[in-house]
Amino acid sequence: MFGYTFYWSLVWDAIPELLAGAWLTVQLAALSMLLGTVFGLPLAVARRQGEGRAYRLATAWVELARNTPTLFQIYMMYFGLGALGIQISSYWAVLIALTFNNTGYLAEIFRGGLAGIARQQLAAARSLGLNQRQGYLHVVFPQLLRIVFPGYVTQAVWAMLNTSLGMLVGLQELSGAAQSAQSVSFRSFEFFLITALIYYVIAKLIEFGARAVFWRWLRT
Amino acid sequence: MIDIRGVRKHFGNIEILKGIDLDVNKGELLCLLGASGSGKSTLLQCINGLEPIQGGSIKVDGIEVHAASTDLNMLRQRLGIVFQQFNAFPHLKAWENVALAPRLVQGKSRREAHEIALHHLAHVGLAEKADLLPSRLSGGQQQRLAIARALAMKPTYMLFDEVTSALDPELVGEVLDTMRLLRQEGMTMVVVTHDITFARNSSDRVAFLHQGTVAEIGTVSQVLGQPRSEHTQKFLRREHC
Numbered sequence: 001m002f003g004y005t006f007y008w009s010l011v012w013d014a015i016p017e018l019l020a021g022a023w024l025t026v027q028l029a030a031l032s033m034l035l036g037t038v039f040g041l042p043l044a045v046a047r048r049q050g051e052g053r054a055y056r057l058a059t060a061w062v063e064l065a066r067n068t069p070t071l072f073q074i075y076m077m078y079f080g081l082g083a084l085g086i087q088i089s090s091y092w093a094v095l096i097a098l099t100f101n102n103t104g105y106l107a108e109i110f111r112g113g114l115a116g117i118a119r120q121q122l123a124a125a126r127s128l129g130l131n132q133r134q135g136y137l138h139v140v141f142p143q144l145l146r147i148v149f150p151g152y153v154t155q156a157v158w159a160m161l162n163t164s165l166g167m168l169v170g171l172q173e174l175s176g177a178a179q180s181a182q183s184v185s186f187r188s189f190e191f192f193l194i195t196a197l198i199y200y201v202i203a204k205l206i207e208f209g210a211r212a213v214f215w216r217w218l219r220t
Numbered sequence: 221m222i223d224i225r226g227v228r229k230h231f232g233n234i235e236i237l238k239g240i241d242l243d244v245n246k247g248e249l250l251c252l253l254g255a256s257g258s259g260k261s262t263l264l265q266c267i268n269g270l271e272p273i274q275g276g277s278i279k280v281d282g283i284e285v286h287a288a289s290t291d292l293n294m295l296r297q298r299l300g301i302v303f304q305q306f307n308a309f310p311h312l313k314a315w316e317n318v319a320l321a322p323r324l325v326q327g328k329s330r331r332e333a334h335e336i337a338l339h340h341l342a343h344v345g346l347a348e349k350a351d352l353l354p355s356r357l358s359g360g361q362q363q364r365l366a367i368a369r370a371l372a373m374k375p376t377y378m379l380f381d382e383v384t385s386a387l388d389p390e391l392v393g394e395v396l397d398t399m400r401l402l403r404q405e406g407m408t409m410v411v412v413t414h415d416i417t418f419a420r421n422s423s424d425r426v427a428f429l430h431q432g433t434v435a436e437i438g439t440v441s442q443v444l445g446q447p448r449s450e451h452t453q454k455f456l457r458r459e460h461c
Contacts, residue, residue, distance in 0.1 A: 129297045130321060
């Protein structure tokens with residue numbers, strides 16, 4: 001009724017490129033979440049101390065990561081470092097920037113969760129002879145992941161969607177691949193519809209996958 | 221032997237312990253009595269180094285607990301402690317709760333640690349609960365789990381911090397029975413409690429703490445039978461009415 005005729009065949013032809021882009025998207029999301037978790041946990045512990053050098057470093061990280069645009073963080077890694085003579089690929093720029101971003105958000109999610117775990121849990125672990133690191137790794141963090149799980153999954157979906165910014169530094173992740181494909185055919189509407197659908201499916205897979213993981217391993 | 225000399229402890233400006241002198245002899249059960257805030261629980265936490273002290277000394281088998289050179293993680297294997305809040309690790313099954321420290325601290329294999337765990341769970345009467353998560357256990361069972369978890373490190377001393385205070389009355393008995401069992405087996409125990417009956421029937425000696433000092437220490441018949449300190453007398457009168 002708007003006089004637009006859909007041509008889908010061009011989209012089907014580009015499906016391999018789109019799926020390759022989707023794979024890159026999933027990869028970046030997974031890696032940046034994994035690294036964000038590894039950095040975010042100690043950052044959250046440092047934030048809870050409320051003083052000292054580790055606290056100030058953690059606070060600066062969290063403030064910068066959460067209060068500047070993600071796109072800007074990616075630009076800093078790609079163009080900013082480039083201006084300083086440090087050339088890194090768009091893949092690494094996006095991975096580092098998203099890790100930086102995720103770490104900031106996850107640290108705050110974890111910090112909230114830590115407040116929900118009795119201090120005595122760590123004391124009980126230490127009283128058995130576990131050192132500080134063992135106490136956190138085996139007693140506090142496993143409980144923490146259960147408490148913050150819903151927020152954690154939201155962040156994972158958000159991280160996945162954020163990878164689309166990679167397009168702006170020339171990365172051929174899902175959005176980049178779609179952008180390239182539509183630029184030769186000009187069937188933008190079809191390409192963007194299908195691309196949005198793929199993002200939606202990935203987001204749902206993260207959600208259901210997370211639910212399965214929780215049900216299988218994290219119930220108490 | 222635990223040798224406590226002139227121990228001082230304060231949180232900010234509030235002085236909790238004002239020079240505590242106390243011995244705990246091998247094989248005895250020493251009860252620490254006293255009103256809330258008298259410093260009993262804090263003293264226990266100082267004995268195994270969970271809380272730092274600001275003065276005096278605590279020696280366990282001749283080792284200075286609060287010396288910088290002391291490996292507290294090693295020392296704590298000699299000192300089991302059970303808390304008022306059971307502090308079961310909620311994400312681990314009962315046997316995993318008990319097996320955690322033997323695996324991580326003593327380097328036991330998973331199978332060895334599993335055997336150790338089952339042995340100690342049976343000891344406190346929880347053999348059938350080994351595969352349950354703590355949330356499926358009653359308060360009394362969780363507290364016995366905490367005792368089994370501490371025993372798994374083969375401690376020389378067991379410290380009990382008001383372990384029945386958070387329990388429903390009908391669950392207190394099973395925990396006290398477990399403690400009596402340990403006593404019969406010759407475990408050295410320091411028990412912080414409000415339970416005068418337990419102190420009277422089960423301890424070798426009783427110490428009465430008042431506002432951060434030891435007001436009185438002696439045998440059960442001395443301290444509970446003919447208390448000399450007016451603080452002890454007052455406390456006993458109040459607890460009995």
